[in-house]
Amino acid sequence: MSKKPHSVKVPTQYRATAKILKSALQQRKSIKALIAEEKHARVRSLQAVLKHYSDNRGAIESAIEQAGLLKDNPSLEPCLAKVLVTELIFGRKQLNGDSRPVQTVRSYQEKLQQAVSGAGIQKKAPNPRYVRINTNLYSLAEALEHLAGEEWRRKEIPADASYDDFLKAVKSMEEDEFMIDMHVEGVLIFHPKWGSYWVTHDLVRTKKFILQNKATCLAAELLAPPVGSTVLDMCAAPGMKTTHLCNVMQNKGRIYAVEQSADRYRDLCDITEQAGCEIVSPTFGDVLTFLPDRFPGVEYILVDPSCSGSGMQNRITVCDEPKDDRRLYLLAGLQIKILSHAMNAFPDVKRIAYCTCSLWKEENEQVVQRCLQINPSFKLLSCKKALRNKWNNVGDKEYPKIGKNCLYALPDSDLTDGIFLALFEKRREGEKD
Structure with a gap:
C-alpha cells in the first residue's frame, strides 16, 4: 500500500537547504558558516542550490508571487518553497520524491516558468572555469598534450588580437574547447559547463593544475x-x-x-x-x-x-x-x-x-x-x-x-x-x- 503524499517526508537535502536559507534570512547569518555547521547533508549540493538562489533570487521571488504559489498554498513553508522553485527552474530542473511540498511545486512548474520567461529573465551565465598550470610540476607542453589526449580542442586567437576580441572568443567557446589566457600564459580557460569537472580531476588532485581565478x-x-x-x-x-x-x-x-x-x-x-x-x-x-x-x-x-x-x-x-x-x-x-x-x-x-x-x-x-x-x-x-x-x-x-x-x-x-x-x-x- 503506497504512502499518502502528506506522510512522505521532504528529502533531507531540501529540508537542510531550506533551514540554512531561513537562518540566513532571519538572523542575517553567514551562508558559509551555516553550511559548515550542517552535518547531515551533501555540502556541494547545498552550495549549488543556494548559489542559484543567490544569483537569481529576484526572479525566483517574483515568479513565486506571480504564480500564486504561496498565496494558494498557505501551509507551504516559504523558504522550502524558494529552495524547491530554485532547483526546479534554475537548478537541476527536477525534484526528488513525492512529498506534498514537492508535488505542489511540481504542479506549478508551468506557471513558474512562464513567470520567469515572461519577465525576460534568463539564468545568470556563469563565468569560465580557469585552471593554472603549476609549472613546478608540469609544463605547458605536457598540459597541452594531455588535453589533446582527452580530446579537448584548443581555440586560438591572432597574436595581435585586442582584449575585446579575446573576450568575445572566450564567450563563444564551444563546450569541448579551451583557450590559453592572453595575459597569464599558464592560465587555461574552459567553458563554464566544466566548472565542477576539474574539482575532482587527477591533475588538480596532484597539484599539476591549480584551480585559481x-x-x-x-x-x-x-x-x-x-x-x-x-x-x-x-x-x-x-x-x-x-x-x-x-x-x-x-x-x-x-x-x-x-x-x-x-x-x-x-x-x-x-x-x-x-x-x-x-x-x-x-x-x-x-x-x-x-x-x-x-x-x-x-x-x-x-x-x-x-x-x-x-x-x-x-x-x-x-x-x-x-x-x-x-x-x-x-x-x-x-x-x-x-x-x-x-x-x-x-x-x-x-x-x-x-x-x-x-x-x-x-x-x-x-x-x-x-x-x-x-x-x-x-x-x-x-x-x-x-x-x-x-x-x-x-x-x-x-x-x-x-x-x-x-x-x-x-x-x-x-x-x-x-x-x-x-x-x-x-x-x-x-x-x-
Whole structure:
C-alpha cells in the first residue's frame, strides 16, 4: 500500500537547504558558516542550490508571487518553497520524491516558468572555469598534450588580437574547447559547463593544475619578480598566489610566505609542499611584527590583506547586504598599516603589488592614496601598461594620478572575480613626479 503524499517526508537535502536559507534570512547569518555547521547533508549540493538562489533570487521571488504559489498554498513553508522553485527552474530542473511540498511545486512548474520567461529573465551565465598550470610540476607542453589526449580542442586567437576580441572568443567557446589566457600564459580557460569537472580531476588532485581565478593570477603577473629574486608574500594563505609567484620565479630564489591564522598557516604549508615549491619558507605570525632581519634582502612584496571580499563571485548572498561603513573603516586601517609596513620596513624593496578582492573604493583607491601620502618614496606604475594596454577597467578618475594607474577586474565585463590591483615602485634618489 503506497504512502499518502502528506506522510512522505521532504528529502533531507531540501529540508537542510531550506533551514540554512531561513537562518540566513532571519538572523542575517553567514551562508558559509551555516553550511559548515550542517552535518547531515551533501555540502556541494547545498552550495549549488543556494548559489542559484543567490544569483537569481529576484526572479525566483517574483515568479513565486506571480504564480500564486504561496498565496494558494498557505501551509507551504516559504523558504522550502524558494529552495524547491530554485532547483526546479534554475537548478537541476527536477525534484526528488513525492512529498506534498514537492508535488505542489511540481504542479506549478508551468506557471513558474512562464513567470520567469515572461519577465525576460534568463539564468545568470556563469563565468569560465580557469585552471593554472603549476609549472613546478608540469609544463605547458605536457598540459597541452594531455588535453589533446582527452580530446579537448584548443581555440586560438591572432597574436595581435585586442582584449575585446579575446573576450568575445572566450564567450563563444564551444563546450569541448579551451583557450590559453592572453595575459597569464599558464592560465587555461574552459567553458563554464566544466566548472565542477576539474574539482575532482587527477591533475588538480596532484597539484599539476591549480584551480585559481584568472583575476587573482594578475597579482603575481604584475609583480613579476625575476628568477632568483627575494620575495615577501605578506598575507599568504591559502597559498594560490604564493605558488604562482614560485612559478613566475621558476622555483629559483626565495619566497617568505607569512600567515597569522594557525589553520590557514597549515593550509599554506600543505599546498606549497604538495605543489613542489622548493623556494617557499612559510612563516607563522603577524607580518607587522617582522623586520628586515627576519626576511633579509626582500626586493618584491605582495600585499593581499584581509578585505570585505565584495568582488568574489563564489560568495553566496541571500539578502541585500548594506554597505558596512564601520567594517570598511576598520579594514582600510589594517590595509594601510600593512602596505605602509611593506614600504617602510624593508630597505631593499623595489616593487610592491597591492591586491584586494573588493570593489569598494575605501579599500582600494583610498588606501593607495593614503599610503602614497605617508610614503612619498614610492610611486605608482600603470597596471594597464604592464598588460600591454590590453585591459579596459581602471580605477576611479576622481582620484588624480591614482585611478588611471590602478586596475579593476570586473565579473560582468572581464568574466572573472572582482579584484583591485595597484603596483608601486621605489623612487630613485632625487626622483620626483
